[in-house]
Amino acid sequence: MLVTIVSPGIYTYGSLVLGGLLRERGHDVNLTRKLESHGEVTLLSLFSTLQLMDQGIKDFVASQDTIYVGGPVGISPEMVMGELQPTALVTGEGEETVIPLVEDGPGQSIPNLAFSRGDEIIKTPIRPAAALDHPLPIIPPDLKEQNVRGANLYIETHRGCLGGCGFCQVPRFFGRSIRSRSLENVIEEVLALKEKGIRRIAISGGTGNLFGYKKELNKDAFLELLQALSSILGKRNLSVPDMRVDLVDREMLEAVRDYTIGWVFFGLESGSDKILKAMRKGVTAKANIAAVRLAQDVGVKVGGSFIVGYPGEEREEFQETVDFLDEAMLDDVFVSIAEPIPGTPLAREAIELPHEDNPLFQKHKGEYSPLKLNEAEARCLDLMIQAEYSKPVPRAITDGLFTSHLNEVRTQGRDIIGVYGLLDKYKQYLT
Template structure:
């Protein structure tokens, strides 16, 4: 059997992982761009989709319809499998591979339906699997052109662990992977990074949601995390290793000193808001003071700090937004990212959006004839926030980014309104 895995635009770690597992039994091709020859030669095509926008992407729809006319078996997998009802109503596929796919994907290809969502006589059948995979899996299937890929400065994000201790209302990670931290063996991570380097990868980013939670059991295992950084840095060099995503409540001086020594010397905190009320609504588990203290600690350790913020959260008032601007002025970040609140289906934020009248939804509510309230705040915060950083952004770039985000979030929001009966 020939299998193609299609990961649109980006070779995600998950697509490479499943490719590595399947190639033990099948001929597998991993692609990120449409390849008519590879797809037509395949018996099964798995779409590894990581964004809700993929479900309503015209090009992806056309490719799936093309494959179905060619009598191919087509499945969808990836983070979007959290909401199979939407996929099965929107896309002409044979099924949705649910959750973590290491164990169930090979079985599904042989006809097993455990871990699969599908339609039967017009009814949606959802068969969740209770099995949790061992994260110490075979080497991923690494594409020949992986070195050409650029994701926020890295060629690839690797996985060191799964799970998250947080409760953030906008995040699907705890529901997808669970709240218990499951970590991979260090020796296998090292072996994998060496293989990526052989295949042309220069810059590696450590993923997993919060890097310092690697090997977390009942508390932080700082020694293991620092050993991880030290060993990977010895392979790649500290200028080619990053740990981009960290929580302010899981760093301390020792961890930050290791980040300074063994990586590019940056951390990116999910700060989200300068308003304690909004942070509480988001269930961030932190507050303005803790965020500022973590930023100061990192800077004192010689680590540069990037911060991400969310605007347009349903409970965000004008005063909350102004508090965020005040926070940014006080924090003096080295870089800034701003996102309009995205209602990922099956998250608490999605539930809140569904219950919010459309006319009160800040991504639809007009600030002026050209921008919604959420778009204006995104634009304004990008211009204002970046003026304090190392790389101030031109207003036109900020405007284009805000309008693009607003357009995308409206598409996603309209999709969840359409399928709200499956989501609440």
């Protein structure tokens, strides 16, 4: 069968893998980042709630006779079916679903599926992939030009996360137990990617060093993985950015230094223990700073992400985050306004929070008031600027840099207010 997989904007790893599965099965698969399809069947890979509000995507779905949507958005079937009306939605991992779906069409016997029958949405049971080792993925020729946070591609070495952060979809979509691919399967894929000109690869999976986890951290498996991939790609082309602060030690960080580009990116999120608890991070600000210092001591560059405007965050808690940032001396910082991703505890909490208590809906009355920002946007902008001053080599805030941060903040604020609108529309289905 002629199958087109559309992965709008960027090639998601899942779209490459599912394309490889269908190709091995004998189907003629075309993978594209553009909203176009010449297939008998179209698969649409979506990774963000924001894509459900994209008019171009809505129009594209409406133009297709047979189109199946999948990706993490599948965790909210009523929302996706309501907004896009695809032929069917893949509600879980695609491996067990995509082949029978493409070959037979939607049916109750296929797991991980939602489809409409009259006014009713039929949902079939969730079944995780039986195994994560897979045939070689589809490798489109222009993948080597893709740039996602500095890498051409994030590859998946394992699924699941031990953490239960309230804002994160990973444990809700993939579960809290860890399933890993075999090292041989990962190596085979990386060799094929390199052969096709893909040079810069990042290891993903939520928390990179959970690779090989079985009841406890498998440090040897993680070190072996880094050594093997580094010897293929060269350390300048390999990164393992995302790590939990309570799952790293000196030896792992030394491996990051010796076998990768030498960066870690910790989800630090807040300087307030009260907010870290509300986020269900499972760590304290003290543990965060200890991990930052350990990485810095080892000689690894440290980036950190922060979330502002989380339910319960008042000015005092925000000030604790500013102070934390000042102390941490991070090499890079990413700040975001709390996004209530459907399917997460945050989505439920955020939608129940009265607007007058939610910084996203409070008018900012402080130093940025001439910019007409809400309180969450103002905190986001403030932290971005503080981050520039707090770097080991402070960066001057030029007009251009200020405008760039301001535009980013306004985009985030507008998008997240849009997500609130969606949550409100489908709030009876929030789990």
